[in-house]
Amino acid sequence: MTGDQDLLDDLLRLAAAGGAEVDVAPDPVAARVRFPHAPLIVIGADQAKACLRARLPRRPQVVVVGHEPIAPAAWDAAEPLGAAHVALLPTAEPWLVDRFAACTGTRPAPHGQVLAVLGGRGGAGASTLAGGLAVTAVRAKLRTLLLDADPLGGGLDLVLGWEQTAGLRWPALTEAGTHIDPSALFKALPHHGDLVLLSFARDSPPESPLASGQPHSWSVPADVMSVTIQAARATTDLTVVDLPRHLDDAAAVALGAADRAILVVPAELRATAAASRVAATAKAHCPDLSVVVRGPAPGRLKAREIARSLGLPLAGSLRPEPAVCQNMEKGEPPTAAGRGPLAELCQHLLAGLTAAAAGKPS
Secondary structure, three states: OOOOHHHHHHHHHHHHHOOOOOOOOOOHHHHOOOOOOOOOEEEEHHHHHHHHHHOOOOOOOEEEEEEOOOOHHHHHHHHHHOOOEEEEEOOOHHHHHHHHHHOOOOOOOOOOEEEEEEEOOOOOOHHHHHHHHHHHHHHOOOOEEEEEOOOOOOOHHHHHOOOOOOOOOHHHHHHHOOOOOHHHHHHHOOEEOOEEEEOOOOOOOOOOHHHHOOOOOOOOOHHHHHHHHHHHHHHOOEEEEEEOOOOOHHHHHHHHHOOEEEEEEEOOHHHHHHHHHHHHHHHHHOOOEEEEEEOOOOOOOOHHHHHHHHOOOEEEEEOOOHHHHHHHHOOOOOOOOOOOHHHHHHHHHHHHHHHHHOOOOO
16 A cells, blocks of 8 residues: 555555556555455555555554655554555565565465445436346345445435435435444345345435535445445346446545446436546546446447547447436336347446456456
8 A cells, every 4th residue: 555656556566476466556555445344454654654544454464664764653653554564675575575575476366356336426327227237146046235335326226216315425424434244244234035126315415514514414434335245246147236426435445445336427428528527537447437428419429439438448338228217217227128228238238347356258
């Protein structure tokens, strides 16, 4: 974990010498999901104080690393972080190679996948696609969690027609903090068969953050999002996350945990311009980012032209399907019938995700 490019270059070289695979995170927000389970945590001296501010949990196998002379603040942060060692480069290079070598082969077994969906602009249809993907995944015999990470999105329970379905929402889960038992969690959430939902509640108006000077009362703490996604990976085959365009800390954690992310962009010039900014931010958290272009195209923009202008691979395109919105107004979830353009796109996207997980060509 470091934002220091010179230090990162040295650490990658030493990890390669030790035969270890490395996950790189520029800051504690990006590292939070992987932090509890990695066999070794190497924190750059530039991020030591940031880790303290982020309140990352204490754990064994933590090393703070920096070039000589290391900043006093890094020494001060090492003990509160639980770091057993502070390694000074270049003197400690042989020792650090041995540490990397010692953790080779200790990665966790394969687990459930995480697929993130976000819109290139407001009203792009990301929530509808996320709901369709979850319903389609269950039809393919996958135990699936549909996770709402957009506190201002209106609630994914409305997308599924589950607003009257009993179960915990985010506010109750947030009160429980990070002490979450995976099996108990998913029994307590709204569910039908193999589809489980975690959404925001609408039963009480949020307090104004401007009046209190505090963060939004309806936001999810980043550490709670982290342990929720860990629980989802342990107990489900697939987690589909509906993300906001403007990432808060919790949404950034969810996007950083995703195996793949999909950006939904209407086939319009202004939507494409707006999506370029969203894409730049999203790709920093999830490199496997692709685009779905949604019609109609008033100016006859082609899907491939939009993908090329964004510098992203084209995951698929979606023809207009007014019946989807009409059915959702009646409480019917998207792709419930298993046919139509949206259902076909969801089947295609899930087939590509499954193929990538199996190491096959998409």
